[in-house]
Amino acid sequence: MKIQRRFSPVGLATLLFLLVVGLLVFIPFMFLIISSLQDASLIFSKGLTLKIDFKVADLDNYKLLFTHNEGIYWVWFKNSVVITFIQTVVVLVLCSMVGYGLALYDFKGRQLIFGMVLVMMMVPNDILLIPLYKLITNLGLMDTYLGVILPGIVPPATIFFFRQYAIGLSKEYADAAKIDGCGEFRIFWNIYAPMMKPAFGAMAILTSMNVWNNYLWPMIVLRSDENLMLPAGLMTYMTPYGNNYDIVFAGSVMSIIPIIIVFMLNQKQFIAGLTVGGVKG
Known part of the structure; x- marks a missing residue:
C-alpha cells in the first residue's frame, strides 16, 4: 500500500522559502563557475550574467x-x-x-x-x-x-x-x-x-x-x-x-x-x- 505524504500549508510555505533561499545562495556560485570559463574582459564588458556562451567558453x-x-x-x-x-x-x-x-x-x-x-x-x-x-x-x-x-x-x-x-x-x-x-x-x-x-x-x-x-x-x-x-x-x-x-x-x-x-x-x-x-x- 502506497502512503501519500501531504504537506500542511506551513510546511509547504517553509519548503518554498527554503527553495528560494537555496536558489539565492546558488546563484553567486553559478556566476563564479561561468566566469571561470571565459575571458575576464567579457565579464566586465557584458556585465553579470548567468548565460553561458559556449562559443567563448573554454x-x-x-x-x-x-x-x-x-x-x-x-x-x-x-x-x-x-x-x-x-x-x-x-x-x-x-x-x-x-x-x-x-x-x-x-x-x-x-x-x-x-x-x-x-x-x-x-x-x-x-x-x-x-x-x-x-x-x-x-x-x-x-x-x-x-x-x-x-x-x-x-x-x-x-x-x-x-x-x-x-x-x-x-x-x-x-x-x-x-x-x-x-x-x-x-x-x-x-x-x-x-x-x-x-x-x-x-x-x-x-x-x-x-x-x-x-x-x-x-x-x-x-x-x-x-x-x-x-x-x-x-x-x-x-x-x-x-x-x-x-x-x-x-x-x-x-x-x-x-x-x-x-x-x-x-x-x-x-x-x-x-x-x-x-x-x-
Missing part, C-alpha cells in the same frame, strides 16, 4: 592557473590541505576532551573554566591579533605551519558545542567502565567518543571550513610566496598594477571542491550534531 583559465608561476597554485593548495587537516584533527581531539570533561566531571573550578570559555566566545578575534603576533614572533614560528595552527587549536565555540552535546550523555557508562578497570582516556575514546560522532561530524565541517577560508591570520604569519594558503595566495593576483581575474575565478572554483567533499562525507553527522547539540543542556 578551460584556458584553468590551464593558466595550473601553469602560472611554475604551478605555484598547487603549492598553495597543498599548504591549505596540510594546515586544514592538522588543525581540524587537533581541534576535534582537544575540544572534545575539554567539552567532555566540563560536561561529565565534577571538579573544583569547573564553572570558572566554563565561564572563561563563554567570555572568550565574546571576544572578537581581531582584538587578539597583536598579542598573538608578538607571541608567535617570540616563539620563532613566523612563516611556519605551526605559527598558523597553534593559536586556533582550542576555539571556545567548539568547546562549548562539545560540552552542550556531552551533557546529554549518561554518566552510568563511565561508572560501569571504571568497575571493569578502564582508565579515563580509554573511557573517553572507546565509549563516549563514538557516541559523540554527530558532534564530531558537525565540528569537522565547520572547523575545516573556517581554517580553509581563513585569510587574515595566515596572511600575517606566512610571508614567503611558497608558504601561503589559497585565500592569501589568490589575493596576490589582485594588485594595483593589474588584476588577474581569470586566474582568481578559476582558483576560487577549485578551492571550493575540498569543502564540498568534506561536507558530503559528514552531512548526516552535521545535521544530527547541530540538531541534538543545539537543544541539549
Whole structure:
C-alpha cells in the first residue's frame, strides 16, 4: 500500500522559502563557475550574467592557473590541505576532551573554566591579533605551519558545542567502565567518543571550513610566496598594477571542491550534531 505524504500549508510555505533561499545562495556560485570559463574582459564588458556562451567558453583559465608561476597554485593548495587537516584533527581531539570533561566531571573550578570559555566566545578575534603576533614572533614560528595552527587549536565555540552535546550523555557508562578497570582516556575514546560522532561530524565541517577560508591570520604569519594558503595566495593576483581575474575565478572554483567533499562525507553527522547539540543542556 502506497502512503501519500501531504504537506500542511506551513510546511509547504517553509519548503518554498527554503527553495528560494537555496536558489539565492546558488546563484553567486553559478556566476563564479561561468566566469571561470571565459575571458575576464567579457565579464566586465557584458556585465553579470548567468548565460553561458559556449562559443567563448573554454578551460584556458584553468590551464593558466595550473601553469602560472611554475604551478605555484598547487603549492598553495597543498599548504591549505596540510594546515586544514592538522588543525581540524587537533581541534576535534582537544575540544572534545575539554567539552567532555566540563560536561561529565565534577571538579573544583569547573564553572570558572566554563565561564572563561563563554567570555572568550565574546571576544572578537581581531582584538587578539597583536598579542598573538608578538607571541608567535617570540616563539620563532613566523612563516611556519605551526605559527598558523597553534593559536586556533582550542576555539571556545567548539568547546562549548562539545560540552552542550556531552551533557546529554549518561554518566552510568563511565561508572560501569571504571568497575571493569578502564582508565579515563580509554573511557573517553572507546565509549563516549563514538557516541559523540554527530558532534564530531558537525565540528569537522565547520572547523575545516573556517581554517580553509581563513585569510587574515595566515596572511600575517606566512610571508614567503611558497608558504601561503589559497585565500592569501589568490589575493596576490589582485594588485594595483593589474588584476588577474581569470586566474582568481578559476582558483576560487577549485578551492571550493575540498569543502564540498568534506561536507558530503559528514552531512548526516552535521545535521544530527547541530540538531541534538543545539537543544541539549
